[in-house]
Amino acid sequence: MTQFRQGCSLKLFPIFSVTSGMAASSTGHERRSRYAIVRVFVAGGSGTIGVPLVTALINAGHQVTALTRSSDKHKMLRMLGADPVVGDALDAATLRNVVEAAFPTHVIHQLTALPKDGVPRGSDLEATNRLRIVGTRNLLDAAIAAGVSRVIAGSFALMHGVDTHAPASLRAAAAAVESMESQVLDASNAGTIAGVVLRYGLLYGPGNPATVKLIEMIRKRRLPVIHGDRSLLPWIHITDAVSATLAALDGGPAGSVYNVVDNWPVSISNVVRVVAMYAGAKHPFVVPAWLPRLVTPFAASMMSIRLPVSNRKIRAELGWGPAFPTWRDGFAPIAQGLAR
Numbered sequence: 001m002t003q004f005r006q007g008c009s010l011k012l013f014p015i016f017s018v019t020s021g022m023a024a025s026s027t028g029h030e031r032r033s034r035y036a037i038v039r040v041f042v043a044g045g046s047g048t049i050g051v052p053l054v055t056a057l058i059n060a061g062h063q064v065t066a067l068t069r070s071s072d073k074h075k076m077l078r079m080l081g082a083d084p085v086v087g088d089a090l091d092a093a094t095l096r097n098v099v100e101a102a103f104p105t106h107v108i109h110q111l112t113a114l115p116k117d118g119v120p121r122g123s124d125l126e127a128t129n130r131l132r133i134v135g136t137r138n139l140l141d142a143a144i145a146a147g148v149s150r151v152i153a154g155s156f157a158l159m160h161g162v163d164t165h166a167p168a169s170l171r172a173a174a175a176a177v178e179s180m181e182s183q184v185l186d187a188s189n190a191g192t193i194a195g196v197v198l199r200y201g202l203l204y205g206p207g208n209p210a211t212v213k214l215i216e217m218i219r220k221r222r223l224p225v226i227h228g229d230r231s232l233l234p235w236i237h238i239t240d241a242v243s244a245t246l247a248a249l250d251g252g253p254a255g256s257v258y259n260v261v262d263n264w265p266v267s268i269s270n271v272v273r274v275v276a277m278y279a280g281a282k283h284p285f286v287v288p289a290w291l292p293r294l295v296t297p298f299a300a301s302m303m304s305i306r307l308p309v310s311n312r313k314i315r316a317e318l319g320w321g322p323a324f325p326t327w328r329d330g331f332a333p334i335a336q337g338l339a340r
């Protein structure tokens with residue numbers, strides 16, 4: 001433990017780097033040990049991914065400041081070991097103050113404002129779109145002003161499968177994701193800050209409200225199997241989204257974009273069929289594709305995306321692999337647990 005600025009105690013962790021050239025040893029290379037100070041500012045530290053992420057960062061020895069809009073969440077964040085700060089990411093001046101006061105070396109962007117148990121309507125995405133466009137701009141500006149070395153942005157892989165035939169609200173959401181990613185990557189390419197984008201698959205995990213609701217709907221036969229379903233959706237267990245984010249903390253070159261997805265994209269109908277089996281539910285109804293498009297056009301459009309993305313790049317460059325290699329591995333214990 002070392003002291004940095006008055007009153008700030010920092011945790012340090014070793015990084016080994018190999019250097020070559022005039023100063024190298026007689027072997028031509030010198031293995032050198034240095035210490036990197038890792039103080040992480042997590043915007044969205046109180047969220048679905050934020051809480052386990054903050055916990056994992058603390059367990060890995062990092063010092064964490066977590067942003068929330070609500071002082072009610074201070075106690076919970078303190079109990080995790082983080083320093084909580086209150087601020088609205090849409091308020092540029094406040095955000096800049098709280099980021100600068102935290103002296104972070106790294107910023108992680110996990111801001112969304114989605115309904116906790118799923119996104120039934122396109123209008124549910126509007127607040128998140130603002131966060132991805134304006135919130136990202138504010139967070140980047142604050143991070144750059146604070147002298148942060150690296151920013152990691154949590155993005156959403158599925159939005160890259162939205163095409164021109166999708167409803168306007170879904171296209172607006174895809175444009176907001178595009179804005180978030182390009183703001184981070186443009187700043188990185190300009191050399192202002194090192195940026196990494198993580199495109200998460202659909203997040204699921206035990207206790208996650210959207211996961212619980214999905215399984216409940218399947219158990220009550222409210223989600224059908226779609227005849228001839230050709231969708232391919234990427235999924236990721238929350239545990240794996242967290243481990244990938246930790247791997248990206250100092251891994252991978254600036255400007256990298258990684259798909260954080262499991263090994264097996266799958267149609268929504270396959271998920272419905274198999275989860276029904278795990279949950280001990282009756283067989284789901286089978287319906288023609290036009291029916292969900294008529295009744296729930298937004299959800300039907302999102303769930304019919306065909307996006308066969310792979311995790312090959314993050315495996316190769318960051319040595320990361322999912323603990324839950326396929327959605328079946330992750331969903332089985334959750335659905336079976338809820339069935340008891």
Ligand SMILES: NC(=O)c1ccc[n+]([C@@H]2O[C@H](COP(=O)([O-])OP(=O)(O)OC[C@H]3O[C@@H](n4cnc5c(N)ncnc54)[C@H](OP(=O)(O)O)[C@@H]3O)[C@@H](O)[C@H]2O)c1
Nearest residue numbers: 044045046047048049068069088089110111112154200203
């Ligand atoms: N959920 C999914 O299926 C999914 C899929 C793919 C990617 N992702 C990505 O995962 C990340 C987080 O998702 P999540 O499911 O963990 O979200 P979440 O549970 O809804 O958490 C959202 C977080 O954002 C904070 N927040 C919202 N509006 C804010 C504002 N105006 N100012 C400051 N903080 C604000 C919330 O803090 P307070 O409420 O405490 O203020 C909370 O910590 C995002 O990067 C998202 O793109 C999610």
